[in-house]
Amino acid sequence: MTGNAVKVKEVVLRKLQMRLKNPFATSFETMQDKTFCLLEVIDENGNIGWGESVASDLPLYNEETVKTNQHILEDLLIPDILGQTIGHPDEISERFSPIRRNNMAKATIETAIWDLFAKNNRMPLSQALGGKKKEIQVGISIGIQDTTKALLNQIEGFLTQGFRKFKIKIKPGKDVGVLREVREVYPDIPMMADANSAYTLKDIDHLKQLDDLNLMMIEQPLDHDDIVDHAVLQKEIRTPICLDESIHSVKDAMRSHSLGSCKIINIKIGRVGGLTEAKKINDYCKQVGMPVWCGGMQEAGVGRAHNIAVTTLDQFTLPGDTAPSSRYWDEDIIEPEVTMTGGIIQVPDKPGIGFEVNREMLEKFAVYEKAFKL
Ligand SMILES: O=C(O)CCC(=O)C1=CC=C[C@@H](O)[C@@H]1C(=O)O
Numbered sequence: 001m002t003g004n005a006v007k008v009k010e011v012v013l014r015k016l017q018m019r020l021k022n023p024f025a026t027s028f029e030t031m032q033d034k035t036f037c038l039l040e041v042i043d044e045n046g047n048i049g050w051g052e053s054v055a056s057d058l059p060l061y062n063e064e065t066v067k068t069n070q071h072i073l074e075d076l077l078i079p080d081i082l083g084q085t086i087g088h089p090d091e092i093s094e095r096f097s098p099i100r101r102n103n104m105a106k107a108t109i110e111t112a113i114w115d116l117f118a119k120n121n122r123m124p125l126s127q128a129l130g131g132k133k134k135e136i137q138v139g140i141s142i143g144i145q146d147t148t149k150a151l152l153n154q155i156e157g158f159l160t161q162g163f164r165k166f167k168i169k170i171k172p173g174k175d176v177g178v179l180r181e182v183r184e185v186y187p188d189i190p191m192m193a194d195a196n197s198a199y200t201l202k203d204i205d206h207l208k209q210l211d212d213l214n215l216m217m218i219e220q221p222l223d224h225d226d227i228v229d230h231a232v233l234q235k236e237i238r239t240p241i242c243l244d245e246s247i248h249s250v251k252d253a254m255r256s257h258s259l260g261s262c263k264i265i266n267i268k269i270g271r272v273g274g275l276t277e278a279k280k281i282n283d284y285c286k287q288v289g290m291p292v293w294c295g296g297m298q299e300a301g302v303g304r305a306h307n308i309a310v311t312t313l314d315q316f317t318l319p320g321d322t323a324p325s326s327r328y329w330d331e332d333i334i335e336p337e338v339t340m341t342g343g344i345i346q347v348p349d350k351p352g353i354g355f356e357v358n359r360e361m362l363e364k365f366a367v368y369e370k371a372f373k374l
């Protein structure tokens with residue numbers, strides 16, 4: 001849609017530090033404290049758009065960090081949009097394209113501009129994006145546990161809360177055996193595994209054993225930057241491969257589809273550089289009949305709100321990782337917090353992201369703040 005243009009008058013970059021309720025373990029790290037960039041973009045009408053970066057302290061998921069975000073935002077992207085009139089948020093990704101990658105930094109501004117644009121045009125962000133859903137289905141991502149009993153306890157609790165998909169983190173030594181035990185106890189739950197690149201093609205025979213476990217998919221079993229070996233693996237296993245780390249753009253989605261590297265794509269707004277690119281991947285995957293879903297990055301409320309909005313697009317047919325705020329936070333930075341009933345989150349109908357940022361929480365969690373004015 002077209003609509004009222006956005007003229008950027010002021011930008012405030014904050015870094016927030018928040019403690020997760022419980023440590024979250026994957027094949028590559030255990031996270032307890034999260035530092036991230038939060039961007040406030042103010043336009044000439046006094047409207048405010050919010051964007052949250054999903055980059056973390058160390059470049060373990062991808063190459064970006066909080067510090068590289070700060071550099072790219074402060075030295076390149078903020079000066080580039082300050083004072084500019086932006087006709088439509090779709091212009092932003094084009095505008096930033098000379099800068100290679102740094103997708104999470106780019107998405108921080110891009111998502112804030114989308115929020116601002118939707119607010120300026122008095123419509124929910126989901127609607128501005130073209131999303132139609134009024135509610136979304138929600139899954140849960142469960143980190144690697146010390147024991148299978150602990151994992152089973154977690155699943156039991158999350159099952160009671162109504163989650164619609166159970167994503168279980170795996171790594172060598174904590175994979176087929178653990179998932180088999182879970183399947184014995186829960187023969188029917190919608191279950192998938194996420195390996196975060198912990199395997200190689202040498203593990204084909206081992207990974208083939210997953211085919212007996214009726215998994216919805218295995219996420220990113222091989223290298224973070226690979227789509228060739230994944231195509232080899234997908235020919236050998238029946239379990240659908242879902243790509244996460246390897247997909248940075250709609251072009252990556254096209255190449256992966258034509259090579260047969262995956263049957264499903266996990267879209268993370270930050271990883272693909274923003275909502276415009278996420279929409280393009282949605283549209284392409286719809287054309288070729290490939291299901292997509294929204295992955296999580298342990299977001300605070302602003303990122304969570306953007307995830308809810310993107311999930312309303314029509315090819316997001318599988319439940320995502322967007323759990324309620326209480327999954328990770330004792331106190332979130334938005335009001336109201338994201339809540340869920342029976343595995344369903346209601347899509348807000350207020351303008352923009354549909355949640356207010358709680359300034360008291362910003363004070364509490366901010367470890368850095370810098371304003372950029374005209
Ligand atoms: O936000 C959530 O609940 C999902 C968390 C999650 O599974 C991930 C977050 C960040 C990096 C990875 O560990 C992982 C993923 O790869 O999807």
Ligand SMILES: [Mg+2]
Nearest residue numbers: 194219220244
């Ligand atoms: Mg993943």
